[in-house]
Structures are given as C-alpha cells and as structure tokens.
Amino acid sequence: MSPIDTSIVVVYLSGVALLGIYFSRRQKTTEDYFLAARSVPGWVVAFSILGTICGSATFVGHPGNVFHDNMFLIPAHLVPLIVMLLLARRIVVFYRRSVRMTAYEYLQQRFGYPARAYGAATFLVSRVADVSVTYYFLALATALLTGWNVTGVILILGAVTVLYTLIGGIQAVVWTDVVQGIFLVGGGLLCILLILFGSEAGPSQILTAAWEGGKFEIDRWQWDATQNNQWLLILGSIVAWLQSFCCNQHNVQRYLLARSDREAVRGAVMGAGACVPVWLLFMLLGALLWSYYQFSAEVVPPEVMAVKDRIVPHFVSTHFPAGLKGMVLAALIAAAMSSLDSDLNSLATVVVNDFFGKLRPRASESLRLLVGRISVVGLGAASILLALQWTRIDSASLVEFSLTMTMIFTGGILGLFALGMLFRWTLAGGAYLGILACLLFTAWATLTQVRLPGSTEPILDLGSLNCTLSLWLTGVLGHLVLVAVAMAASLILRRSGGGSGVESNE
Secondary structure (H helix, E strand, O other): OOOOOOOOHHHHHHHHHHHHHHOOOOOOOOOHHHHHHHHEHHHHHHHHHHHHHHHHHHHHHHHHHHOOOOOOOOHHHEEEEHHHHHHHHHHHHHHHHHHOOOOOOHHHHHHOOOOOHHHHHHHHHHHHHHHHHHHHHHHHHHHHHOOOOOHHHHHHHHHHHHHHHHHHHHHHHHHHHHHHHHHHHHHHHHHHHHHHHHHHHHHHHHHHHHOOOOOOOOOOOOOOOOOOHHHHHHHHHHHHHHHHHHHOHHHHHHHEEEEEEEEHHHHEEEEEEEHHHHHHEEEEEHHHHHHHHOOOOOOOOOOHHHHHHHHHHHHHHHOOOOOOOOOHHHHHHHHHHHHHHHHHHHHHHHHHHHHHHOOOOOOOHHHHHHHHHHHHHHHHHHHHHHHHHHHHHHHHHHHHHHHHHHHHHHOOOHHHHHHHHHHHOOOOOOHHHHHHHHHHHHHHHHOOOOOOOOOEEEEOOOOHOOOOHHHHHHHHHHHHHHHHHHHHHHHHHHOOOOOOOOOOOO
C-alpha cells in the first residue's frame, strides 16, 4: 500500500465517523435512534436494504466462486427479488401497522412473551456470530491486499463501525449505506474495466474465453437429497429469504423507517431488486478474472488458489496502481460496513425493546437510549472478540461451521412466524412444543454430520443414526418440523381443553 492508498482509506473511515457525529444531534429518543422518527425517504431505505444484504461476501465471495467454478448460484440469487415482489405490500404494511419497533412484538401478540423472547434471542445469537465472521473475512481480504496484520484490521475497522453506529444511530447507518452502496458498485466496475482494457487480449477475447471456458454455465440440476444441487439451493434460498424479509429484525426495521407505507414498499422492492444486478456484476468479475489469467503469463500463487475469497484481493494488490488500489480497498471496507452497521443497530434495538422493555417497562426515554448505546458497544465488542477467535481457524472450515451455527441458532423462526400468521387456531402451548421439536431435530441433524474446524469426526457420532441430509435441506425441514408438531400439539390440546391462549401485547 502506497501512502496515497492509505490516505484514501483513512479519509473514507474519517468520513463515515463524521457522518455519525453529524447525525448524533438528532438522537433524542429511542424512536429517533432506532427508527429515525420514521422519516427516511424510500430510495434511502432501498440503499440500506441493499447494503444490509450485499456485504464483503459479495465483493470477494461471488467472484471467487465463479473463478473456481461457474455461475451456478444465479438461480438461487434471483429468489430474493421474486420473494419481495410477492410479499412486499402485504408484509411491509403488516409490520408498519402491527409493531412499534421490532418484528418479535408480533410473536408476543400471538403466542405470549416467551415466544417473543425466543425469537429475539435467536436473532441476537445468530447475528452476533454472523457479524464476527464478516469482520474476520473482511480482515483477511484487507490483510491480503495490504499486508497489514489481520488482528489489527479487525480491531480498527471494528472500532470505527461501532463508533459511527453508536454516535449516529440508524440515521448514520442508512445514509452511510448510500455512500457504501456507491463505493461497492464503483469498486466492482473499476475491477472489470481494468481487466477488460488492461489485458493485451482485449475485451472481446476476454469475454469469449470466459464463455468458452464454461464460466457462464449454470449446472447442478440433478436432484440429490444428500448433496447441494440447484433444487436444494433454490429451496434453501426461498426459505432463507422468506426468513430474512419476514422475520429478521435488520430488514423489518428498514420497513419501519420510511415516511409512508407506499415509500416503504417501494424501498423494499427496489432494495431487493438492486441486489440482483450487483450480484451479477461481481459474478461477471469472477468470470473475467479467470479469463484474464488465461492470457497472462502470471502464475497465481498456490496459497491464493487454495481459498476462493483470495483471488480478488490478490488481483487488486498486484495489478492496481497507487490510488486506485486505495479506492478498491475503501469499496471492500464499505461493502462490509454496510451490513455490519445495520446488524449492530438492529441488535441494540432488540435488546432495548424486547428485553430491557420487559424488565423496565416504565423506564424513561433517556435511560432506554443509554441502554441502546451501551448495547451497540457491548454487542460490537463481543463480535470483535469472537472474530479474533476465528483467526486461529482455517477459513475454509469456518464457512461451513458458521453456516451450521446460523442454522442452529435461528431455530425454525420462520416456521414460528408462519405458524402465527397462517394458522390462527394454533395455541401457544403447541407453538412451544414445536420449538422444542425443531431444536432437537436441528441439533441432531447438524451435530451428527458437522465437524469442528480441525477435526475429522462429527461433533456427535451416533454411527448409523448420523444424519446424511444436505445442510440446506436440514435447514428447510427444521421449519416444517416446528409447524407440524405445533399444529398436532394444538389439536390435541384443544380437544383436551388444555394449552394456553394468546397473550395480549403489553
């Protein structure tokens, strides 16, 4: 990294910190801090949803996948737009009129406070784990590009993200998401232009070679319940995006920010829709990178080829001139921060609204706001400390491990919301039995086939009773198990006159 590259990164980080300071003067209540007084324009909501969804994995993960394989992930990545188009008006307006601040308030209205606490807890645990992994992979890519120490990068970037999220609240988050979204797309376009016009082969030959090399192919259409294929990926993607758009606080909170129902719906559709061309842009980058090296005498080092996420940082570090390298690094950091800040603010919202509000329902606004700020710092610090632990683990093993932990921690939450919204006759007692059944099933399915990083044996070896289903299919079945058991239990409880009804919202 040259001094000018470092200066560009420092200026960018200083800029987002200053944005936090600028918006801090508007934070007087928790409504301001977590919902921006419901005054955000729809197009800013769209940028915020885009930034929440497209993080550093988009910048380095998608190009890496296509570089080593092909565009087999395209069908699964068309799902979020389709899901949002089908559900936007119903789900966005529903939340804007049914809850005050978090999605999990609905679970209390439907099944009582224990269900609300369960939903909020799954979000907290899963998102803290996900934020820590994002910090780690951002630090890996940054360290490979710059030569900086991974631990130092985690600490510095983590501190800056926590700082502007802490000071500026959701206003700082959504407006920096606009800047970060522009940086993300600009960084991808810059890489593509350098590949197309920086090679002696020329744009047409680069594109032709990528096509003939199979980088634009979409394969894996043969059904197999034990291995990932297109049908499982699409099915898993449908469930994942239904859960993300309908149940996860970081997206539901975006719906609540807009000035009107119409702007909220428009922002949600625009945000989900914008993700598709952004993903395609970075998949194209991976195909062109592969083609570039076919015409180049340069040999990619084995340590770079060994890990998919390393090819983009390697290319930028070895081919970009001073100044442009700093801009791409700023774009990479922006991509990660746009999802990190959203998560931190949403996590704090859940702590204040779903837990502290239950313990101290009559607490003053100033105290609730203080607890919110403390939560941003505490949860940010927990994520950073957890990210530091990942430095001891092989990054390839961490991907599978983190996905598995997310499956376990989310514990059928989509099934719980679907149970409440689609089957109004089900009882709270049935819902709790469904949650228990889902947790037992998911624990068995994952613990008997997943290996801890560095281990060759599953966490729990039951021999012939070990689960052999694909993890994607296991995640889908967990929600179905919750719904099926809850419905059966509710029928039994109704016939026996037992079970509990719906608890009114406090």
